[in-house]
Amino acid sequence: MHPSEVLFQGQRQPLLLPACDHYAGSEKLMRKSMALQQELGPVFDITFDCEDGASAGNERAHAELVATLVASADNRFKRIGARLHDAASPHFEQDVEIIVGSAAQQLAYVVLPKPNGLEDVLRAQEVVNRAAAKAGRSFLPLHVLIETHGALHEAFQIAALPQVECLSFGIMDFVSSHYGAIPAAAMRTPGQFTHPLVVRAKLEMVAACHAYDKVASHNVTTDIKDSAVVANDATRAAGEFGFTRMWSIHPDQIKPIVKAFTPRMSEVNEATHILVDAMAAEWGPIAQHGRLHDRASYRYYWTVLQRAKLAGLALPDAAAALVNQPEST
Numbered sequence: 420m421h422p423s424e425v426l427f428q429g430q431r432q433p434l435l436l437p438a439c440d441h442y443a444g445s446e447k448l449m450r451k452s453m454a455l456q457q458e459l460g461p462v463f464d465i466t467f468d469c470e471d472g473a474s475a476g477n478e479r480a481h482a483e484l485v486a487t488l489v490a491s492a493d494n495r496f497k498r499i500g501a502r503l504h505d506a507a508s509p510h511f512e513q514d515v516e517i518i519v520g521s522a523a524q525q526l527a528y529v530v531l532p533k534p535n536g537l538e539d540v541l542r543a544q545e546v547v548n549r550a551a552a553k554a555g556r557s558f559l560p561l562h563v564l565i566e567t568h569g570a571l572h573e574a575f576q577i578a579a580l581p582q583v584e585c586l587s588f589g590i591m592d593f594v595s596s597h598y599g600a601i602p603a604a605a606m607r608t609p610g611q612f613t614h615p616l617v618v619r620a621k622l623e624m625v626a627a628c629h630a631y632d633k634v635a636s637h638n639v640t641t642d643i644k645d646s647a648v649v650a651n652d653a654t655r656a657a658g659e660f661g662f663t664r665m666w667s668i669h670p671d672q673i674k675p676i677v678k679a680f681t682p683r684m685s686e687v688n689e690a691t692h693i694l695v696d697a698m699a700a701e702w703g704p705i706a707q708h709g710r711l712h713d714r715a716s717y718r719y720y721w722t723v724l725q726r727a728k729l730a731g732l733a734l735p736d737a738a739a740a741l742v743n744q745p746e747s748t
Contacts, residue, residue, distance in 0.1 A: 421746040422694065425702050426718045431632045433722060434584055435729055437498065438680030439463035440636055441667040444472025446484055453493045455670055461496035462731045463673050468502045469514050470532050478510040479517070486521040494525050500562065502530035506543040515550045523554035528584065530562040533592065536569035537576045544582060560584040562636070565624045566592035574627035585664065586628050588621055590638035607641060608648060612655055625661045636664040643669040653679030663726075681730040682723045690720035691738040698741075 423432060441463050443452045452465045467488065473481035485501050488494070503514040519529065529547060534540045540563055551559045561582050565571055566589025578586055590611060594601045597616070605614040612618065621637075628635035637656035642648045649672045656662040657680050665676045682690075696705050697717050704713040724742050727734060734742065 421744060422698070422717075422721055422741060424746065426714055426721055433632050434634055435722075435725055436585060436634045436664055437462055437464045437677075437729060438664050438726075439667050439673050439676040440466055440587070440664055441670070441673055442466050442468050442502070442639075444468040449485075449488055450493075451670065453488065453499070455673070456498070457493070457495055459673075460731055461498045462677055462729075463498075463667070464527060465499045466502050466530055467499065469510070469518075470502050470504050473504075473510075478504070479513060482510075482514050482517040486518045489518065489522040489525050497525055498527050500526060500528035500530060502532060505533040506531065506539055506546070507533070511543070512546060515546050519547055519550040519556075519559065520554055523551045523556035523559060526556075526559060528560040528562050530564065530587070532564045532589070533566060534563060534570050534577075535567050537573045539570075540577050540580065540583070544580070548582075558582065562587060564589045564592075565620075566590075567596060571620055571623060574624050575630060578627040578631045578633050583633060585634040585636055586624050587636035587664075587666065588624055588638045590617065593617070593620060608652055608655075611638070611652075612659070621660050621662075629661065634664050635662045636666065637662040639666040639668050640672065641668075643672065646671055646675045650675040650679055677730055680726070681732055682727045684732075686723055687727050687732065687734065687738060690723040691735050691741070693717070693720050694724070694741055695737050 441452055443449045443465060449467055456463065456465060467485045469482055469485060489499050489501065501518050504510040519526065531540060531543050534543065544561060547559060562585040563577055563583055564587050565574055570577065574586065577583060591606050594606050594617065601614060601616055604610040605617050625635040640649045640652045653665050653676045656665055663680065667673050667676055693707055693712055694717060696707060697712065702714060702717065704711060724738050728742050
């Protein structure tokens with residue numbers, strides 16, 4: 420049997436997405452990000468941005484550009500999504516009609532910004548699904564931004580929706596919604612990792628994601644000049660808060676984010692040794708270096724290998740043999 424069949428036995432497996440979600444708003448930056456994705460491979464996703472990318476009065480033309488690029492041959496890996504205007508915007512349904520209606524088959528997902536809670540997500544989902552069905556797409560993943568009090572309050576219900584695969588934390592809107600009660604310093608490091616209300620919000624959202632095996636995406640780092648700041652934020656988001664993905668708003672941020680979320684080779688080697696021995700023991704308990712391992716730890720180490728593969732890391736032969744073996748039918 421395939422390791423995933425043994426270790427999860429019909430249970431939901433954790434959803435894994437590329438660790439970096441790169442946002443691009445202008446045509447120049449969209450095309451640049453597509454070229455970079457072709458160069459590096461699908462180790463990061465691209466989100467074309469209608470909410471902040473479209474200039475006033477140019478919303479229709481911008482949506483048409485997004486649809487054209489998503490449907491083009493340059494979308495080689497089918498890992499490009501689109502952030503729509505929020506559902507209360509007069510441009511939301513136009514975005515859906517143009518982008519989903521024209522490029523549903525090539526879209527990786529659509530991002531829903533600023534919902535005030537579950538009801539807003541459900542209404543937006545209905546609009547998206549109608550357009551997708553007309554275009555022949557039966558299931559289009561949704562990514563939801565958690566950046567309002569209501570959405571945070573209902574994060575668990577939102578994460579439970581089968582069509583939702585990712586929740587993203589929108590720190591600037593969240594902080595702004597407190598009207599000065601949270602200082603501006605909490606939008607960036609170190610405040611974003613220490614202010615109690617922001618910490619609570621991040622942890623609530625991440626807990627909701629992991630309760631339903633969804634992906635938790637960390638907010639953007641606004642410092643686009645210093646890659647060390649980006650790397651530090653990504654490392655803290657992953658190691659201290661349990662995020663498994665993070666936004667990028669500049670091409671120079673992509674590699675530091677991917678690196679921070681990618682298992683180290685020492686972790687990959689440890690996971691390989693443990694899982695090879697576990698397989699030899701027919702997945703029964705083993706002792707390695709004086710430590711007991713069983714299926715609980717095997718599931719953890721299996722995920723380490725899956726994340727390393729997704730990030731494009733060169734795996735040891737034994738690890739590659741494990742993760743690349745076909746599942747039984």
